[in-house]
Amino acid sequence: MLRDITLGQYYQTESVIHRLDPRVKLLGTVLFFVTLFCFKNPVGYAVAIVFLAVVIFLSRVPFLYMIRGMKTIVVLMLITVILNLFVTQGDPVFSYWKITITKQGIVQAATIALRISLLIIGSSIMTLTTTPNHLTDGMEKGLRFLRVIKVPVHEIAMMMSIALRFIPILLEETDKIMKAQLARGADLESGNLFKRIKAMVPILVPLFISAFRRANDLANAMEARCYRGGDGRTKMKPLKYHTRDAVAYIILFVYTVGSIFVGRLWIFNIF
Amino acid sequence: MEIVRAKDVVYEYIRRDDEGNIVGITKAVDHVNLGINKGDFVAILGHNGSGKSTLAKHFNAIFLPEEGTVWVDGMDTSDEEHLWDIRQSAGMVFQNPDNQIIAQVVEEDVGFGPENIGVPTEEIWKRVEESLKAVGMYEFRKYSPNKLSGGQKQRISIAGVLAMKPKCIVLDEPTAMLDPKGRKEVLEAVHELNKKEGVTVILITHYMEEVIDADKVFVMDGGQVVMQGTPKQVFSLVDELKELRLDVPQVTLLAYELKKRGINLPDGILTTEELVQNLRGI
Numbered sequence: 001m002l003r004d005i006t007l008g009q010y011y012q013t014e015s016v017i018h019r020l021d022p023r024v025k026l027l028g029t030v031l032f033f034v035t036l037f038c039f040k041n042p043v044g045y046a047v048a049i050v051f052l053a054v055v056i057f058l059s060r061v062p063f064l065y066m067i068r069g070m071k072t073i074v075v076l077m078l079i080t081v082i083l084n085l086f087v088t089q090g091d092p093v094f095s096y097w098k099i100t101i102t103k104q105g106i107v108q109a110a111t112i113a114l115r116i117s118l119l120i121i122g123s124s125i126m127t128l129t130t131t132p133n134h135l136t137d138g139m140e141k142g143l144r145f146l147r148v149i150k151v152p153v154h155e156i157a158m159m160m161s162i163a164l165r166f167i168p169i170l171l172e173e174t175d176k177i178m179k180a181q182l183a184r185g186a187d188l189e190s191g192n193l194f195k196r197i198k199a200m201v202p203i204l205v206p207l208f209i210s211a212f213r214r215a216n217d218l219a220n221a222m223e224a225r226c227y228r229g230g231d232g233r234t235k236m237k238p239l240k241y242h243t244r245d246a247v248a249y250i251i252l253f254v255y256t257v258g259s260i261f262v263g264r265l266w267i268f269n270i271f
Numbered sequence: 272m273e274i275v276r277a278k279d280v281v282y283e284y285i286r287r288d289d290e291g292n293i294v295g296i297t298k299a300v301d302h303v304n305l306g307i308n309k310g311d312f313v314a315i316l317g318h319n320g321s322g323k324s325t326l327a328k329h330f331n332a333i334f335l336p337e338e339g340t341v342w343v344d345g346m347d348t349s350d351e352e353h354l355w356d357i358r359q360s361a362g363m364v365f366q367n368p369d370n371q372i373i374a375q376v377v378e379e380d381v382g383f384g385p386e387n388i389g390v391p392t393e394e395i396w397k398r399v400e401e402s403l404k405a406v407g408m409y410e411f412r413k414y415s416p417n418k419l420s421g422g423q424k425q426r427i428s429i430a431g432v433l434a435m436k437p438k439c440i441v442l443d444e445p446t447a448m449l450d451p452k453g454r455k456e457v458l459e460a461v462h463e464l465n466k467k468e469g470v471t472v473i474l475i476t477h478y479m480e481e482v483i484d485a486d487k488v489f490v491m492d493g494g495q496v497v498m499q500g501t502p503k504q505v506f507s508l509v510d511e512l513k514e515l516r517l518d519v520p521q522v523t524l525l526a527y528e529l530k531k532r533g534i535n536l537p538d539g540i541l542t543t544e545e546l547v548q549n550l551r552g553i
Contacts, residue, residue: 010375012413132375165375168417214370221371224331224363225384225431226355236382236395 022138044263154230362432368424422453507538
């Protein structure tokens, strides 16, 4: 189950989206998120879904592969949906005992579910089509202006890319530790919430110890290979804009302005 | 010419209790003197806790000696001015392949070292290609390291060091976490580098089979170098090695036992062929 998380995992294939400059993809993801929160009618979401579908198609990452990563947030999504469904005030459509479901509640819950799904898929497209190193480069170069206010952009970007690299390794390790503890009779599945939380301790302690050991090893290995921060570093894959990036920026601009315009147009306000 | 020279090197691990009082001092490296010649394949042997890994970390200036001096390519490792030159001259490969690969694509990881020392972009690509070809991993350049076997990952790590054009590679138990197939792969790659590229290799290990082709062997115990010489010289001292809780290769042991029973064989037989040849001659 733990191996199913695709968030933050690179999917190796050749596509237009893979070749795009990471800065375009970063800005694209941010703009896509922004538009999602601007919509006031379903047509806006329809435009966003179509846009996302086209991007997924172009990226040539199998859709099912992408969806697998969403399984882990199903619980979070259900909680949000249920809360919105029962708590939102408005015109009741269904009532039983103390539970009332309102029209606004249904709309709100559906919107939230859709929004979370689109957010997750939108961000996973970026990480699936961009190698972490590329992503790091994109952030480093795209956010370089922040260095003026003493933000250690390079260091933050490096930390992020290392964190991403170690996600699958640590997950595998968690799996191993869990199996080792189960083999020795640890009970992880039964009991109430507190019991289960307590049962996590023998998994988390070895995991943390090993994570620290790995961090120490990695720091040694990086220093042994002359890593000394961002100054004086050259790039194996320096970022250069191509025509396709300009085209992508234009498409992005058109999508952002267009979708927000349509998404806020009062004639489509059916709720 | 000597590439690495250690003189009276001492390194201590200090154990403290909860209040920070010193409760014990372990001399992990205890007055070690050794010299390693350029172009040689040198092995440092020893069981766990013999101080061999601690000593190895001195060759790359990750550890600095508390007493004594280590010179790498003529540079004193405690001289901070030369720190990065030393690390470039003496590359290091560690035990755990997962904990030393930084990037998520093989070629980017190999390029990490050259990027750090400021090599121009086109040159980085050239070096990455050369290094990957030298360890026979070129066709995997676009792969994610997570999809490779342990032996392949170690070869990537070696390529990553090689791309910095070091004069000397220190391998700190590179095969300890590998299966026999992976071990063979890594050792073959290392031997080829030594022969073809003339890179000095310092191999830290506790596997006896890995050192029979070395030019020189140092045996460590309790932080000290207790034996040194060619593999033939070292492995002819079967009893002494046993005392140090080290095994000799099986063939060597067999020849030794045969000799003890009165069969006329020379000391320090290292390979099956050698033994067969000698037995035929009788």
